Amino acid sequence: MGTHSHTTYNFDERFEFAGKARTLSLAAIVIGIIAIVAGFFVEGSHRMFANLLLMGYYFTCVCAAAACFLALQYVSQAGWPTGLLRIPQAMASALPIASIVLIIITGLGLSSHNLYHHWHAEGITDPNSPHYDALVAGKSAFLNVPGFFARQIIFLGAYSIFAMALAKLSYKEDLEGSLNSYKKSFKYSAIFLVIFGFTTPIWSFDTVMSLEAHWFSTMFGWYNFAAMWVSGLCVITVTIILLKRAGHLSWVNENHLHDLGKLIFGFSIFWTYVWFAQFMLIWYANIPEETVYFYKRWEPEYKPWFWLSIIINFVAPVLILMDRDAKRKENIMLFVCILLLLGHWLDYYIMIMPGTVEEHRGFGLSEIGAALGFGGVFTFLMLNKLSKHSLAPKNHPFLEESLHHQI
Amino acid sequence: MSDTKYILGHFDHPDDLMDGIDKLQKSNISIYDVYTPMPIHGIEAKLGVPPSRLPIVAFICGITGTFAGISLLYYTLHKDWPMNIGGKPTIPMPNYVPITFELTILFCALGMVAAFYFRSHLFPGRAPRVMDLRATDDRFVIAIDAKNNTDHEKIDSLLKDAGAVEVLYNERKYVSYE
Numbered sequence: 001m002g003t004h005s006h007t008t009y010n011f012d013e014r015f016e017f018a019g020k021a022r023t024l025s026l027a028a029i030v031i032g033i034i035a036i037v038a039g040f041f042v043e044g045s046h047r048m049f050a051n052l053l054l055m056g057y058y059f060t061c062v063c064a065a066a067a068c069f070l071a072l073q074y075v076s077q078a079g080w081p082t083g084l085l086r087i088p089q090a091m092a093s094a095l096p097i098a099s100i101v102l103i104i105i106t107g108l109g110l111s112s113h114n115l116y117h118h119w120h121a122e123g124i125t126d127p128n129s130p131h132y133d134a135l136v137a138g139k140s141a142f143l144n145v146p147g148f149f150a151r152q153i154i155f156l157g158a159y160s161i162f163a164m165a166l167a168k169l170s171y172k173e174d175l176e177g178s179l180n181s182y183k184k185s186f187k188y189s190a191i192f193l194v195i196f197g198f199t200t201p202i203w204s205f206d207t208v209m210s211l212e213a214h215w216f217s218t219m220f221g222w223y224n225f226a227a228m229w230v231s232g233l234c235v236i237t238v239t240i241i242l243l244k245r246a247g248h249l250s251w252v253n254e255n256h257l258h259d260l261g262k263l264i265f266g267f268s269i270f271w272t273y274v275w276f277a278q279f280m281l282i283w284y285a286n287i288p289e290e291t292v293y294f295y296k297r298w299e300p301e302y303k304p305w306f307w308l309s310i311i312i313n314f315v316a317p318v319l320i321l322m323d324r325d326a327k328r329k330e331n332i333m334l335f336v337c338i339l340l341l342l343g344h345w346l347d348y349y350i351m352i353m354p355g356t357v358e359e360h361r362g363f364g365l366s367e368i369g370a371a372l373g374f375g376g377v378f379t380f381l382m383l384n385k386l387s388k389h390s391l392a393p394k395n396h397p398f399l400e401e402s403l404h405h406q407i
Numbered sequence: 408m409s410d411t412k413y414i415l416g417h418f419d420h421p422d423d424l425m426d427g428i429d430k431l432q433k434s435n436i437s438i439y440d441v442y443t444p445m446p447i448h449g450i451e452a453k454l455g456v457p458p459s460r461l462p463i464v465a466f467i468c469g470i471t472g473t474f475a476g477i478s479l480l481y482y483t484l485h486k487d488w489p490m491n492i493g494g495k496p497t498i499p500m501p502n503y504v505p506i507t508f509e510l511t512i513l514f515c516a517l518g519m520v521a522a523f524y525f526r527s528h529l530f531p532g533r534a535p536r537v538m539d540l541r542a543t544d545d546r547f548v549i550a551i552d553a554k555n556n557t558d559h560e561k562i563d564s565l566l567k568d569a570g571a572v573e574v575l576y577n578e579r580k581y582v583s584y585e
Contacts, residue, residue: 280501286493324462406448 009251009403011394015243017387025379032373039366049105049114050356051366054348055374056102057207058231060156061224062378063098065232066091067163068196071189074166074182079401080259083251085393087239089170090385091232092163097381099156106152106207110145115356119143119213135214135289143210151206155199162192167385170393177395200225208348211355215293219278224351226271230313231344233264234337239382241334248391254328255405261327264340268317272310296354301361309350312343345371410578411553413439415539416566417546417573421447424547427569428453431549436562439550442542464522465515472514476507537583539575546572 039048066088073081109115118136123129125137136143165188173181201221209220217223237260243249282290297306316339326332353361393399418424421443428450431438441454484490485497495502523529528536542548551562553576566574 276501276504280504283501284493284495324458404448 009392011251011392011399012390013248013392014390015246015248015383015387017383021379021383025376025383028372028376029380030376032369032371032376035365035369036373039364039369043362043364043366045112046114047357047360047362048366048370049109049112050352051370052105053109053115053207053356054345054352055370056098056105057352058345058348059374059378060095060098060102061228062232062235063091063095063163064159064196064200065228066236067095067159067166067192068229069232069236070166071162071192071196074185074189075193077186077398079398080256080405082396082398082402083392084236084240084249084256084402085170085396086386086389086391087236087243087382088232089167090382091235091239093167093385094378094381095156095163096160098378099160101377102207103149103152103156107149110148116148116210116213118355119210120145133214139213143213148206148210151202155203158195158199159192162188162195166192170396171389173393173395174390179397181395182397200228208351211352212293212296214289217278217282217290217293219274219281223271223274223278226267226274227344227347230264230267230271231341233260233267234340234344236260237264237333237337238341241330241337243391244330251392251403254330255407256402257330257333258324258327258407259405261321261333261336264337265317265321265327268313268321268340272314275310275314296358297350299354299359301359302350302354305346306350309343309346312339313347316340316343411559411576412580413538413577414551414553414556414559414562414566415575415577416549416551416562416569416571417539417541417575418548418570419546419572420570421445421547423570424549425450425453427549427566427571430565430569431551431562434561434565436551436556436558436565439552440538442539442548442550444543444545444547461519461522465519468518468522469511469515471518472511473507475514476510477503479510480506534581534583536581538577538581540582 036048036052039051069081069088070085070092072078073085106115110120113120119139121131123131124133125140126132127137166185169181169185169188201224204221204224205216208224209216237257240249240252240257240260244252279294282294296302317336320332320336321327349367416427418427424441424443425447428438428441438454441450443450480503481498489497491497537543538550539546539548549566553559556562559576563574
């Protein structure tokens, strides 16, 4: 040999969750809770619930995307991301808590008629009632309260179990060092991806699309999956860059960043593809029961934001990340990822708000409070988990391949 | 000796090849090219091969496709035979997108294939340019321009030092032009 230079890394390196990161995330949680409570009184429970749903959904989506990322790497037997797997593992470990929070939000919102009032109202499926709605009654075999919660609990429960199992197996691998964990992870990942792939569209139909129960689109599930996947990748990338700036993860270099950049670039285009496929078919066919969705978003309150969402989530990553070198530069990647995280917040805002607060949308205490609170909770849980284990899965069979990754 | 055009060092193992490249570069002997039966990561950077210009070709082909798509739609749907489809304007941008997109991809893909064949001289009915046939099979080959690097004995010893199993002195550049 002699031609390869081998750098030795300290894979037992740990992230210490203290100082600024801890203070800031705790401060965000405290400010968030105060703002959420204040928002309830100042701006009303209706708008506050819409924001809680937005952030609860975003939070769950990011954690679920991390679990999906993990499973995908095991199933495809990919070697390149091995050195950075601890970050999606830490994110996936927060999925059970995110799921519980989301189920509480939907439960409270549904029972207090702040959310899902288009299909959950007194006598809406009763032909003799003055509130009877034939369209909703026709969907009630699927869209009913017990079914809604059964699906939420089963789907999110299943994702959480697999997310925790995948993280736990990897932590076990650190101690035992045999191939057993890897083989089990492969099996679990394959099962998880089948469940995840078939149920996420239905889950997003329930959680977000049913806010406007008279409208439907079969594209909606994949549209939401694309948004979830891009935002999950962005969170992983931001975490890696910030950890590297703090002097950790010396084995993750610009080649790994380049691969993450390619995924973000590609799936931003995929997001646009699905977004556009949904839009164009509705625009072309021009059927009133379908166009109602875009009609609401074409009103003056939403139209500028509707277009801004496309510019941020499609035009920005395409133009900025097209160049090879841009994907390899920390600063550019950090900028694009933060931009896309804001962009997908706006994307969810455009999805949720016209179906809940309609034309009384706003940007103030409720929006900022919910975003800060949930951002703080996510950061705290994720970094806390990250600090519990070493920063690399040191006994993973593909770790060596990850170190020599070059593109 | 003066008829030798290229010196080819054959290696059995990619690590020996990398060692050979190191040794030649340390003695300031310029390497003409390296041929390997499989991709070796990091070899381009080591040899100082400039980044590929294929993305530029892809971009030019793609943009040609975009304009071809838009002009086709504009001419057929708006200028030559305007059609009223559901009361939509004849220059309706959203339905221009799929065809323009597909033509962009088509032009880009075909253009890249053509560019690849052009650059590697792979035309139908023409012998390919191969400096050593075993480089497509099991040997890792370093080619050195013998006219520019005159100290052939030194090259020979450097290659053999690095573990070359065979050193060839070729009087013709491409052996495939028989």
